[in-house]
Amino acid sequence: QKEVEQDPGPLSVPEGAIVSLNCTYSNSAFQYFMWYRQYSRKGPELLMYTYSSGNKEDGRFTAQVDKSSKYISLFIRDSQPSDSATYLCAMSPYSGAGSYQLTFGKGTKLSVIP
């Protein structure tokens, strides 16, 4: 079993739709959870960062972490064509020595159709 599982898609939605992107993981040591957005031919850029369980909202984006189910989600409200990109989840355990290392999902490719 891979440490982090993410459906690669592709996912195609109409403009204005609510998008739900998800990752599951197996390592209960993960404490820090991130979502990166990667446009075509660009490097990943950090979109959302959460620590432990709970929700975090930033504009149209909401990140949720359910550590009991080992499941994280990213919701995009009122999706726009500019949201078309690949979304990567990433996570890290908390430890003084190990907190540097991120484990990434393979990414979900999202297309928002005007």
Place this chain on the structure above:
Amino acid sequence: DADVTQTPRNRITKTGKRIMLECSQTKGHDRMYWYRQDPGLGLRLIYYSFDVKDINKGEISDGYSVSRQAQAKFSLSLESAIPNQTALYFCATSASTGGEETQYFGPGTRLLVL
């Protein structure tokens, strides 16, 4: 100007050649990383460095070497390139302070080994 820059952006080389990919950053971060990204495999860590005198192997270091010439510069070398090293290579940086393990990525180098 970009905070993390990579050169070259694209490179075509032949099997057996030695090549170097370079990364520079102006973020003042102490930690630097090299990843490769392959379709269906996601981002995988090749090497990372906590400071100029600290170099560590990542998940897939075989066939690669690195040099941390200064806090702001981290180079990746392929000693004898082979076709399965064809991939998209990313440099990333992070700070060891502040509590957030956020990595900032460069724009990537697209490498083709013939």
